[in-house]
Amino acid sequence: MADEVLLKISGLKVAVDGKQILNGVDLVVNRGEVHAIMGPNGSGKSTLANALMGHPKYAITEGTVLFKGQNIFGLSPDKRAQAGMFLAFQYPTSIPGVTMVNFLRQAMKAVRGEDVPVREFREKLLATMKLLKMDEQFARRYVNEGFSGGEKKRAEILQMGILDPDLAIMDETDSGLDIDALRTVAEGINALTSPKLGIVLITHYQRLLNYITPQFVHILYQGRIIQSGGAELALQLEEQGYDPVIAKYGPALAAAGEKA
Amino acid sequence: MTETVVGSGLPSVTEADVDALIARSDAPEWLAERRWTAWRTYVAMDLPDPGDEEWRRTDVRAMRFDGARLAMAAMPLADDAAARDGSLAGQLVQRDADVVAVQLDPELAARGVILCDLHTAAREHEELLKRYLSDAVRPSEWKFVALNAALWSGGCFLYVPKGVEIALPVQLSTSVSADGLAAFPHTIIVAEPNSRVIFVDETQSPDGGPLSPQPPLPLGEKGSAGFVSGAVEIYAGDGAKVDYYSINRWGGSVNNFNTVRAILGRDAEVLTMAAGIGSKVTKMRIDAEMPNAGARVTLLGVTFGDGSQHFDYNTLQNHVGKSTISDLQFKSALTDSASLVWYGITRINETAGGSEANQTSRNLLLSEHAKASPIPILEIKAHDVSKCSHGATAGPVDENELFYLEARAIPRTVAERMLVEGYFASVVDRIPNVALRSRIMTAMLAKAGGGSGTLSYDDVLSA
Incomplete structure (x- = not known):
């Protein structure tokens, strides 16, 4: 299963409220790989x-994203999640009135496409x-109502564990965590890694990478991966x-942007 | 006597109806006199001016109820023995004009608890009734309250003596058997000092959905407008705790006017919940009067409107006593071209130092034609209010909330249902009685298109 191409992003351009944020991102993630995407604020990490x-x-204004060989552009978020993507x-x-237990049960049922026996869910x-x-x-x-920063991030990893995705995109999962919470969250992610799982870690700081070692580090800047x-590479940063x-x-990027 | 009211949009009731009611119920002199006084008030009063802020969005002058005739003798109840599965402390069943069944836990009766219709109360507990009837909700208040005071029949009187705590709910089930009837429910709840009672007031008429636990009602003359003017008077003595749940499941042709008013003693606690499900038009007033120190009020509301339903809630949190606390939380979800008004006044008088008040109205618009007008009014006269907050919103389902659920594989339609469910649950979860909580939630979700199949954590743990 390892080495199978899980995610293939080619020339991805994305706009938010009419403003171009991603200017052509290319990235390939195979099963079993951990990719870190780093970059300063405003570089387009969360947009990705x-x-x-x-x-x-x-x-999405240009480019393609293939997940397990399938173009995902026509798919609604729930279909992407059902296919095995997780963010x-x-x-x-926060969703007042919806309890974590019901939310997780619905999500697990949705991802499987069938009812999950309560005992198994429990x-x-x-x-x-x-x-x-x-x-x-x-x-x-x-759901997330009144959670502390650490509780929210742990709850995200809890969802990841229950939904058992093939691709986990983690958007600044380390932000707002103190050192103990960071360690717990990182240990949780490590415990959930498997040969079938590809991980994209989006982070501003290197500190999460002290706990989770990526095979690949990419630097996103002005909507492009520049290195x-x-x-x-993370240590150098x-x-x-x-x-x-x-x-x-x-500067080269800026010049290229002007030309384009 | 006075002239018969004809030729207007008013319900087709006349002074002959008052006469007949007095004769039929063999009312004592004072009560007959009260009815006539109320009738004269009704005749003399104008309908509220649509220029009045509280009536602007529900112009009662433009409405027509002239097809509505007074409900008289009750239809016999199919199953006269109302269900007693041990979940209620007492039950009173009113059909049309009459109370057809009353049951009360004999142990409670032995401790002095009274549950009966108002005619019985007039005969057997005359002094109590004289004191409490129309004291909190006065006939002079507005035209249809006066009409209620003239024409109520059956009715419910619940009296809880000092220090008696009733753990299980007492339920009033009111139903009207056919479209086109005019009904005048009247309820009096007297909770003496340090007593405790939970009261459920469920109403129904044809096409309003089955009222548990009776069989569905036969359909009456379809399409003819029904008319209901109700009054609920709650007297919570010092340190008493009263929960009042109104479950409005009137049929889709019913114009429902209702006035609920609670008067709280020192350190009394009252919780009211208005669950708006049925009716064509509902104009409901819920007032909490806190003349004494330390009183605490929670006013909750959940409404699901569809079709062309219209709900108009007026609320008052009147702080007079020192250190009184009130919290109002109303939520609605509206679809099709349903509309809702919430006009809520928080009044903290000069005498109410150290008081605390909150009011929030949230309205979820599930279609572009649905409309909500939440209007919070703050009247603060005290200088040392310890806390006062309010908020009012109306808008569609939050896109970020939807995306979050969809990102967890949950299809959009299910996600929307979960959000509506959660939206109501965060209010309904404040009901202390678990059985009632799930009953109200089930009723709301049945209207909203079925629940998403939720389980409690305890269900999951015990599986």
């Missing part, structure tokens, strides 16, 4: 995540919560910041 999942606000949100939405739920060091009472609460490398990379590739 939301566009891949099909948020209606993000209009861990940077800012999970076992999966309790095991995943235990893995993430979450109190069992957590499932009683309304790709191995884990060492940690030491030097984004400035040297931007100094090297940024």
Whole structure:
């Protein structure tokens, strides 16, 4: 199963409210791989995540995205999730009145396309919560309502564990976490990795990569991937910041943008 | 006596109806006199001016009820023994003009709890009735309240003596058997100091959906407008706790006018919930009067409107006593061309220092033709209010919430249903009684197109 192409993004351009944010992104993710996408604020990281999942606000203007060989552009977000895509949100939405337990059960049912026996659901739920060091009472609460930053991020990983996707796109899952919460979340992600799973970690900082080692690191800047490398690239960014990379590739990009 | 009212959009009731009612129920002199006084008030009063802020969006002068005739003798109840499955402390069943069944836990009766119709109350508990009838909801208030005071029949009187706590709900089931009838329900709840009672007021008429636990009603003359003018008077003594749940499942031809008013003693606690499901038009007033210190009020509302249904709620949180607390939370979901008005006043008088008030009205518009007008009014006269907040919104389902659910593989139609369900659940979950909570939720969801098949965490854990 490993080495199978899971996600193939070619020349992706995305606009938000008429403003072009992604200017031609290319990326290939195989099963079993962990890719980190790093970049300064405003480089288009969250746009990439939301566009891949099909948020209606993000209009794809050019390019293709193949997931397991299928073009996903015509697919609604729920169909993309059913196909095995998962987005861990940077800012999970709170939904008053809908309890975590019902939400997770509906989601699991939807992803499978059939009812899940309650007993099986319970076992999966309790095991995943235990893995993430979450109190069992957590499932009683309304979705993300009144959750702390750490609880929200853990709840995202809980959903990932229960939905068992083939591709997990994690949008700044490390933001807003203290060091203990970060470790718990990272351990949770590590426990969920498998040869079938491809992961795209979107992050501003290198610190999450101390816990989860990516095979590939890409730097997104002004809507394009300007440099790709191995884990060492992230360490280099940690030491030097984004400035040297931007100094090297940024002006060329700006010039290319003007030409285009 | 006075002239018969004819030739207007008013219900076709006359002074002969008052006469007949008095004769039929063998009313004591004082009660007969009260009815006549109320009738004269009714005749003398104008309908509310559509220029009046509270009547602007529901112009009662433009409405016609002249087909509505007074409901008289009740149809016999198919199953006279109302279901007693142990989930109720007592039940009173009113059909058309009469109460056809009353049941009360004998242990409660032995402790002095009274549950009966108002005619019986007039005979057997005359002093109590004299004191409480039309004291909280006065005939002079507006024309249709006066009409209720003249023409009520059957009715419900619940009296809970000092310190008596009733754990299970007491239920009033009111139904009108045919379209085109005029009905005048009147309920009095007296909770003496430190008593506790939960009261469920469920109403129904043909095409309003089955009223549990009776069989469905036969259909009457279709299309003819029904007319209901109801009054509910709640007296919560010092330290008493009263929960009042109104489940409005009137049929789609019914014009429903209702006035609910609670008067709270010192440290009394009242919770009201208005569940709006049925009726063609509902104009409902819910007032909480807090003349004494330490009283606490929770006013909840959930409404699902479809077709051309119109709901107009007027609420009042009147803080007079010191350190009184009120919290209002009304939510609606409206589809088709349904409309809703919420006009809510929070009044904190000079004498009500240290009080706390909140009011929120949220309205979910599920179609572009649905309309909601939430209007919060704050009248603050006290200088040392400890907290006062309000909020009112009307808008479509939140796109981000939908996307979040869809991103978890949940199809849009299911996601929308879950959001509507959650939207109501966050209000309904505030009901302390679990059985009632699920009953109201089920009724709301049946209207909204079925639930998404939810289970509680306990269900999941015990599977």
